[in-house]
Amino acid sequence: MSLISSLKIFSPSSLNTTQNALSVVSSRANSWWSHVEMGPPDPILGVTEAFKRDTNPKKMNLGVGAYRDDSGKPFILPAVKMAEAEIAKKNMDKEYSPISGSPEFCKATINLALGEDNEWTKNGLNATVQGISGTGSLRIGTAFLSAFFPGGKDLYMPTPTWGNHVPLAKHAGLGVKQYRYYDPKTCGFDFHGALQDIAKIPERSMILLHACAHNPTGVDPKPEQWAEMSKVIKEKKLFPFFDMAYQGFASGDIDKDAAPVRMFLKDGHQIALSQSYAKNMGLYGERAGAFSLICSSKEEAAATMSQLKIIIRPMYSNPPVTGARIATEILTNPSLRSQWLKDVKGMADRIISMRQLLRSNLAKEGSSRDWAHITDQIGMFCFTGMTPPQVEKLTKDFSVYLTKDGRISVAGITSKNVEYLAHAIHQVTK
Amino acid sequence: MAPSKFASVESAPPIEVFALNKAYVEDTFPQKVNLGVGAYRTDEGKPWVLPVVRHMEQKLAADETLNKEYLPVLGYEPLASAATRMLLGSDSASLKEGRATGIQCLSGTGALRVGAEFLAHIGKHSIVYSSNPTWGNHSLVFLNAGFTSYRSYRYWDAAKKALDFDGLMEDLRNAPENSVIILHACAHNPTGVDPTQDQWRQIADLIEERRLFPFFDSAYQGFASGDLDRDAWAVRYFDSRGFEMVCAQSFAKNFGLYNERVGNLTFVAKDRSVIEPVRSQITLLVRANYSNPPNHGARIVGTVLNDPVLTEQWKSHIKTMADRIISMRLGLRERLEKLETPGTWNHITDQIGMFSFTGLGPLAVDKLIADHHIYLLKGGRINMCGLNTGNIDYVAKCIHEVVTTTQEASL
Numbered sequence: 083m084s085l086i087s088s089l090k091i092f093s094p095s096s097l098n099t100t101q102n103a104l105s106v107v108s109s110r111a112n113s114w115w116s117h118v119e120m121g122p123p124d125p126i127l128g129v130t131e132a133f134k135r136d137t138n139p140k141k142m143n144l145g146v147g148a149y150r151d152d153s154g155k156p157f158i159l160p161a162v163k164m165a166e167a168e169i170a171k172k173n174m175d176k177e178y179s180p181i182s183g184s185p186e187f188c189k190a191t192i193n194l195a196l197g198e199d200n201e202w203t204k205n206g207l208n209a210t211v212q213g214i215s216g217t218g219s220l221r222i223g224t225a226f227l228s229a230f231f232p233g234g235k236d237l238y239m240p241t242p243t244w245g246n247h248v249p250l251a252k253h254a255g256l257g258v259k260q261y262r263y264y265d266p267k268t269c270g271f272d273f274h275g276a277l278q279d280i281a282k283i284p285e286r287s288m289i290l291l292h293a294c295a296h297n298p299t300g301v302d303p304k305p306e307q308w309a310e311m312s313k314v315i316k317e318k319k320l321f322p323f324f325d326m327a328y329q330g331f332a333s334g335d336i337d338k339d340a341a342p343v344r345m346f347l348k349d350g351h352q353i354a355l356s357q358s359y360a361k362n363m364g365l366y367g368e369r370a371g372a373f374s375l376i377c378s379s380k381e382e383a384a385a386t387m388s389q390l391k392i393i394i395r396p397m398y399s400n401p402p403v404t405g406a407r408i409a410t411e412i413l414t415n416p417s418l419r420s421q422w423l424k425d426v427k428g429m430a431d432r433i434i435s436m437r438q439l440l441r442s443n444l445a446k447e448g449s450s451r452d453w454a455h456i457t458d459q460i461g462m463f464c465f466t467g468m469t470p471p472q473v474e475k476l477t478k479d480f481s482v483y484l485t486k487d488g489r490i491s492v493a494g495i496t497s498k499n500v501e502y503l504a505h506a507i508h509q510v511t512k
Numbered sequence: 513m514a515p516s517k518f519a520s521v522e523s524a525p526p527i528e529v530f531a532l533n534k535a536y537v538e539d540t541f542p543q544k545v546n547l548g549v550g551a552y553r554t555d556e557g558k559p560w561v562l563p564v565v566r567h568m569e570q571k572l573a574a575d576e577t578l579n580k581e582y583l584p585v586l587g588y589e590p591l592a593s594a595a596t597r598m599l600l601g602s603d604s605a606s607l608k609e610g611r612a613t614g615i616q617c618l619s620g621t622g623a624l625r626v627g628a629e630f631l632a633h634i635g636k637h638s639i640v641y642s643s644n645p646t647w648g649n650h651s652l653v654f655l656n657a658g659f660t661s662y663r664s665y666r667y668w669d670a671a672k673k674a675l676d677f678d679g680l681m682e683d684l685r686n687a688p689e690n691s692v693i694i695l696h697a698c699a700h701n702p703t704g705v706d707p708t709q710d711q712w713r714q715i716a717d718l719i720e721e722r723r724l725f726p727f728f729d730s731a732y733q734g735f736a737s738g739d740l741d742r743d744a745w746a747v748r749y750f751d752s753r754g755f756e757m758v759c760a761q762s763f764a765k766n767f768g769l770y771n772e773r774v775g776n777l778t779f780v781a782k783d784r785s786v787i788e789p790v791r792s793q794i795t796l797l798v799r800a801n802y803s804n805p806p807n808h809g810a811r812i813v814g815t816v817l818n819d820p821v822l823t824e825q826w827k828s829h830i831k832t833m834a835d836r837i838i839s840m841r842l843g844l845r846e847r848l849e850k851l852e853t854p855g856t857w858n859h860i861t862d863q864i865g866m867f868s869f870t871g872l873g874p875l876a877v878d879k880l881i882a883d884h885h886i887y888l889l890k891g892g893r894i895n896m897c898g899l900n901t902g903n904i905d906y907v908a909k910c911i912h913e914v915v916t917t918t919q920e921a922s923l
Binding site: 113114115116118119120121124148156158162166167170173175176177178179180181214215217218221230232246249250252253352360364365366367368369375377378379382384385386388389391392395396397398399400401402403404405 | 516518519520521522523524527530551559561565569570573579580581582583585617618619621622625634635649652653655656657725756764768769770771772773781782783786788789790792793795796797799800801802803804805806807808809
């Protein structure tokens with residue numbers, strides 16, 4: 083009896099449904115990819131997405147680290163526009179770039195970092211290759227170190243560091259370790275903690291250093307602190323890998339921002355260096371950057387250069403030229419170069435003045451908290467010191483969007499919204 | 513000063529095609545000919561920036577609404593979707609059913625690399641096969657992406673100067689399940705020899721039977737025959753058979769955008785529900801490699817492919833390039849046959865695309881370079897684009913000379 087009642091009667095329509103269901107089930111079962119899980123959502127993109135959905139006219143996006151002008155718009159540098167016009171006149175071809183990028187680009191880029199007349203480039207001690215902006219240059223560097231660094235394969239990074247440093251290093255096969263850096267009590271540099279931790283790093287290890295405008299904290303060591311770190315790093319025979327993504331963009335002065343890199347070289351370190359033109363030339367999407375090794379001889383530079391090319395070729399063969407051509411034109415054309423120095427100082431100055439306005443407005447709001455770190459910190463980002471619940475309230479109640487760690491992108495602040503922001507921050511922190 | 517950390521780093525061997533190009537550039541012989549690097553040349557021997565590309569660049573430069581902001585990690589969506597549609601055809605079932613997706617990559621190499629990393633890290637594939645011979649960079653891309661075994665399947669029959677189809681089928685039949693098989697979609701590099709449609713059907717049957725994973729490398733769509741649909745036949749056939757597969761697409765040759773690094777990775781799944789998870793995993797891979805792809809070239813190609821008028825203009829450029837190459841093939845074969853150069857020369861016109869596997873042996877190649885200043889790769893591959901009405905007589909004459917005066921093992 084139960085057998086009959088359990089018999090399914092197949093009508094044409096139910097047959098169809100069953101067949102469709104079966105084919106869905108079987109196509110998933112037959113797929114190579116049914117086991118693939120959704121990757122974790124990107125925290126920063128998540129912020130932007132939520133911002134876009136918000137209908138509050140006063141909303142502010144302090145998430146993504148891209149420069150905005152005082153109207154809150156993306157900024158194309160006048161020097162870049164001029165460079166593009168010059169390049170258009172030249173009717174250049176679209177032939178493959180050398181694997182390492184154009185020699186002109188590489189020379190101009192390393193000279194930007196080390197100074198026009200520096201002894202290292204003059205003596206042919208650098209192996210410099212174009213990379214896909216900062217990320218790509220770090221990728222080449224970590225791949226090289228993973229294959230060729232003769233010491234320990236752990237890369238020591240400051241706490242905190244740019245979110246992508248860890249996956250980048252791991253993807254290249256390096257281990258990831260930390261040294262103390264940010265002091266949440268002072269919202270400043272944990273100098274003694276850093277020195278202590280650095281002194282404990284095993285000899286012949288690699289250490290990652292943010293050259294200027296530390297991301298995400300905005301906290302940079304003072305020159306005398308850099309000098310101390312250089313001494314300890316030398317004593318411990320550590321290998322410094324500089325990430326310089328903000329030269330010129332931090333203080334407005336390209337030499338001041340590059341000072342730690344130059345200091346380390348003068349102190350006798352051999353270094354690796356990653357550079358990006360995303361922020362300081364506003365070339366974000368054009369992906370212009372470079373990776374360099376400063377070697378002890380011309381022969382060594384040539385040998386390491388050949389190995390760098392071997393790393394690049396199976397990644398993408400050769401780099402995209404447009405961003406690199408713009409950077410080269412700017413750096414090698416005297417009037418464009420001086421225009422660029424004005425442009426980058428303009429960006430840095432606007433950020434610095436927003437920091438000042440935010441701090442002074444917080445005082446005006448009657449905040450009794452110490453907000454000195456807002457102006458002590460430098461570059462695109464500010465670690466406000468706000469806690470996750472405070473951040474949540476800031477977003478929920480005031481439509482101000484930032485990452486959970488309390489980091490704000492100062493570039494998202496304008497003279498028109500800084501008062502609102504100060505008011506909002508005061509409300510959630512008083 | 514402390515001893516250098518990198519004192520023990522040895523100099524890597526130079527990469528052949530670039531070393532060859534360097535030697536050509538440094539040669540002062542007035543009649544030198546470069547049949548090495550794979551880039552299109554006009555009949556005047558010059559690089560050609562496609563008129564539609566120049567037009568687009570002027571248009572983009574004048575467009576005040578554009579900026580240089582980061583593209584999404586997976587690239588410029590108008591480019592990716594148009595590129596996938598161009599490959600699979602708008603009639604594609606997988607496209608209509610939302611089972612196909614595109615990801616902008618750093619030209620063909622970058623698409624191969626992202627695809628290979630995905631297959632190795634997420635798909636857990638470890639064995640990859642490519643043809644013997646194949647593009648010199650295939651093995652390096654896959655091994656660096658995480659594959660542990662790179663193997664070859666027979667392809668070029670040197671004696672017949674044709675496809676070794678039986679060898680190919682036998683080798684694929686012996687490939688372990690889950691092996692990734694690299695297939696050149698058209699205009700095989702370096703031989704110029706493609707399977708026939710019937711041979712493709714048999715290859716598909718075998719891949720299905722042996723549970724192998726097809727990875728198409730499409731660097732010449734449109735550039736080979738002059739017809740985008742014709743050059744995509746093999747990929748579309750596999751798609752119509754319901755295969756899951758990936759395809760690396762390059763716009764270097766067919767758009768002449770070599771140095772802008774414009775490419776696309778097309779991913780076809782059996783089920784649309786896997787598309788989002790797959791895209792999210794590829795996002796993580798790209799982020800750890802280069803964060804997001806370059807803007808400039810993507811806007812050029814993406815805009816053209818989504819504009820019917822510009823697309824027609826572009827198609828006419830492709831036809832120009834393909835036709836010139838085909839006429840050089842005809843011209844070279846005619847001259848060699850007229851000179852009664854020993855051997856058979858029909859393979860030059862049977863083959864398709866930028867390259868021809870001449871069948872010249874290493875001694876003949878050495879002579880061509882050293883005595884006649886004609887630069888080609890050791891394996892006998894020539895770039896047809898390096899030939900033009902100005903040098904084809906000289907090249908034919910020199911090939912004749914080296915063939916008649918060189919004792920090779922076989923021709």
